[in-house]
Amino acid sequence: MQQALEGVKVLDFSQLLQGPFATQMMGDLGADVIKIERNGSGDIYRGMTFFNQWIAGDESPCFMAWNRNKRSLAIDIKSPQGKEIIYKLAKEADVLVENFRPGVMERLGYGYEDLKKINSRIIYCSASGWGDDGPYLTRPGQDLLVQSVSGAIMTSGKNSDGPVAIGTALCDQVNGLNSVYAILAALYYRERTGKGQQIKTNLLSSAIAFQMQDYFTIQNLGQTFERPESKIGHPGNGAPFGMYETSDGYLTIAMSPWPKLVEALGDQSLMRYNDPQVLFDDRDKIHGIVEAITVTKTTDEWLEIMLGLDLWVAKVNDQKDVEKDPQVIHNDTFIKVDHPKAGKVKVTNVPFTMSETPGHIKRSSPLIGEHGTEILMEIGYSQGDIENLVSENVISIEKIT
Amino acid sequence: MQQALEGVKVLDFSQLLQGPFATQMMGDLGADVIKIERNGSGDIYRGMTFFNQWIAGDESPCFMAWNRNKRSLAIDIKSPQGKEIIYKLAKEADVLVENFRPGVMERLGYGYEDLKKINSRIIYCSASGWGDDGPYLTRPGQDLLVQSVSGAIMTSGKNSDGPVAIGTALCDQVNGLNSVYAILAALYYRERTGKGQQIKTNLLSSAIAFQMQDYFTIQNLGQTFERPESKIGHPGNGAPFGMYETSDGYLTIAMSPWPKLVEALGDQSLMRYNDPQVLFDDRDKIHGIVEAITVTKTTDEWLEIMLGLDLWVAKVNDQKDVEKDPQVIHNDTFIKVDHPKAGKVKVTNVPFTMSETPGHIKRSSPLIGEHGTEILMEIGYSQGDIENLVSENVISIEKIT
Incomplete structure (x- = not known):
């Protein structure tokens, strides 16, 4: 070799x-x-x-x-x-x-x-x-x-x-x-x-x-990052981007079109948040509303529903479980x-x-x-x-x- | 060029x-x-x-x-x-x-x-x-x-x-x-x-x-990491390694011999924790005890005292302040x-x-x-x-x- x-x-x-x-x-x-x-x-x-x-x-x-x-x-x-x-x-x-x-x-x-x-x-x-x-x-x-x-x-x-x-x-x-x-x-x-x-x-x-992306933003937009108080996954991002408790662990949702996510969650009243500014400004509140739904099913159940809609989701592994992950x-x-x-x-x-x-x-x-x-x-x-x-x-x- | x-x-x-x-x-x-x-x-x-x-x-x-x-x-x-x-x-x-x-x-x-x-x-x-x-x-x-x-x-x-x-x-x-x-x-x-x-x-x-170091440890020592509940700076480390509130911000203390740190803090009674197992097992409690002292002075005051004793310390910068840091x-x-x-x-x-x-x-x-x-x-x-x-x-x- x-x-x-x-x-x-x-x-x-x-x-x-x-x-x-x-x-x-x-x-x-x-x-x-x-x-x-x-x-x-x-x-x-x-x-x-x-x-x-x-x-x-x-x-x-x-x-x-x-x-x-x-x-x-x-x-x-x-x-x-x-x-x-x-x-x-x-x-x-x-x-x-x-x-x-x-x-x-x-x-x-x-x-x-x-x-x-x-x-x-x-x-x-x-x-x-x-x-x-x-x-x-x-x-x-x-x-x-x-x-x-x-x-x-x-x-x-x-x-x-x-x-x-x-x-x-x-x-x-x-x-x-x-x-x-x-x-x-x-x-x-x-x-x-x-x-x-x-x-x-x-x-x-x-x-x-x-941290190039952060510094570019801070220095050229003139705005600093405020970390969310919820499990939104990045200081610069709005909902739904983040981690959500399920009935047996955690589910992570990355960039996902809001209407599709609402479909997966099964509550059309959530369409009232379908605006990028609202999803940013009210991210902590919206995170809580979504999580109240995600805790009702297991992570695997949500993965099946959401991957079926081509939403960007994955499970959260504890480090000790990583070696058992099928892709790993x-x-x-x-x-x-x-x-x-x-x-x-x-x-x-x-x-x-x-x-x-x-x-x-x-x-x-x-x-x-x-x-x-x-x-x-x-x-x-x-x-x-x-x-x-x-x-x-x-x-x-x-x-x- | x-x-x-x-x-x-x-x-x-x-x-x-x-x-x-x-x-x-x-x-x-x-x-x-x-x-x-x-x-x-x-x-x-x-x-x-x-x-x-x-x-x-x-x-x-x-x-x-x-x-x-x-x-x-x-x-x-x-x-x-x-x-x-x-x-x-x-x-x-x-x-x-x-x-x-x-x-x-x-x-x-x-x-x-x-x-x-x-x-x-x-x-x-x-x-x-x-x-x-x-x-x-x-x-x-x-x-x-x-x-x-x-x-x-x-x-x-x-x-x-x-x-x-x-x-x-x-x-x-x-x-x-x-x-x-x-x-x-x-x-x-x-x-x-x-x-x-x-x-x-x-x-x-x-x-x-x-995460090679984490996985090597988990898989070959058979122990998983428990994250500290205090601001100890790594799941695998004991006190004092971590971040401490001061009167005007935060001070970070990395590997530092406990007796020297005790000298800097000015409270010899802390020598009762001078054992690596105790510093690991009681890290959250010890963190709190040290922080009760660090909050009494500014970060710069602690830096002067501790760098003078060759302790491994630094200040915590907010991202917005990084471009003003003299070394940066x-x-x-x-x-x-x-x-x-x-x-x-x-x-x-x-x-x-x-x-x-x-x-x-x-x-x-x-x-x-x-x-x-x-x-x-x-x-x-x-x-x-x-x-x-x-x-x-x-x-x-x-x-x-």
Whole structure:
């Protein structure tokens, strides 16, 4: 099987979420991602988890989710021998990704200007919280903090709720996606011109660009969004767009012509609201009137009636029920892969198909420094050299006990 | 100025949000995006807006937000002359993007197998709601509906809220980003091998993959997320992670060592909660206790105290205040560009920098068919031919009156 990014070497200094997500995406399409981890303890994210619970003793689901398809080298990047190794790897790398605070890589001797001298073709992507300079330069940049500053935290739920955190790591993940977008464009450009370059992404700009439609509206219509007090599904939309309780769960109604919806609901008196301005202005009240009807039947009963009228509707799944959804099963969304400690683990598949170069999950997340030996042998170190580097505590290789 | 995707021709049949966002991203890096619109009325999204309000008479901010850096050709793609034009454009295209329901392009004679015969190098990306086959094949696929089926709608706010829609078009936009990720990887692969290919993305798989960390946890730890009833910022996290009311707004506290936070709050009795299990189990109660202290000072006062202790904190901005944020100003996040009808409009800049091939917004969203003449002249039509095509209603060119 051929993969689109086969032969692309990625040197990955990133930790936590955004950088690892970006490099995992490249690994899913065949890139050789070498994860540079802290000697001994590894990526900080290995020490963070949900519910204060762990997999197979001490493995973090947070870490495991974003580090498949990578090989790990755990190394003291400040030691002279560590530097020699990093420079050798950088010389052969196509892409470097890092998300230290701005300036750290430069102080270590691994800045873009340093590495360009030994590898002019390198594509060097730095991802920061707020930007690589400016008033927030020294502030900690993290997903929830960026949701807050970017306004994203004021877009969900009700106005009376105040800030409502978005449940996914929105800013981290969108910046991971933007980093891949920029890196792959740079790779394409390099293929045609031979030129490498430096890319700088940041969570704040990504989070704001993700709200492009909101900001375009606010800045060019001069009106801000007021979140509905009902379950209308977007601050800018009128009824019926939203979620409605049924007798056994919730039904979601997206854009649907009001007269057709009235037909489905079986109460022609609702035609008195058939005006876009009324449907916007009285959306909370109308939501309540519609919901008084939807609670009388099950979600499946409404789906049958409404899909039959070509209305835009769907059921609401709890996260725990998603893997049982017939379309999710059909799409092979979840697959199993072996983990050295945890055995078979379930992972989310690559979310698209490519006819010539499919995505593929060939390995789960690595142990700390698991691939140290093979990575160093590939750049000319002998078994004896590697044993010395371990005994001198330059690198570490986690073993299963 | 050189751009990374200069010389890449994108034939864009997409409408509404996800496809247009994907092609706009390619345009921002220099691709020549030709937007194929319905003759006369254009992209459906031109007819949808927020608050039932419009810009410059009848322009939609929703449409304008996702269609900069494109040229528009408004054409009857079912007419024989229209087909001839589409085939000529497809012959020269590097990339094609479409988001009709599965099967529509094939019935029109524009399926991948049809176009591959005239252009074997084409990269053909179809984006659907649920996947290109399976039980939901004929169902309408739309962002809020996919938030519902994918479980994303159950991740924000409080458990007692039931479903809470995420305020951005999460599924559309993430699938737009995934489409770009796949297309650029395919372009890179084609550059090395000469081979085009077919890509199929869908909202549902993208939405689930975006919740990868949640699903990894649910499926491998066997525990589902319970959303907090307080403003704790993530269902899987304990206190203090979350948003806290102050005397004049809100302060967000991300991962912060409890003893340091206690020092900042100035109440040593809070050290009795210094245990990760307690901070998780009693998070709602602890949130309330901390908030009783944070409401006594302004957000700026807390920022000074807490940033001084290197705690991970930030203020919460309302969307309307984001453009005044000093870091946002420093980052040049919003810039102005000319629109043929609306004059200067403010747009969100490309969210990253590239040292050799910067992103650039050279034009705002097009009028319907605005570039019909120049696009057809480029493939050999004369001014007379074009006038005939207009009079026969094969193409239309919107003029400002």
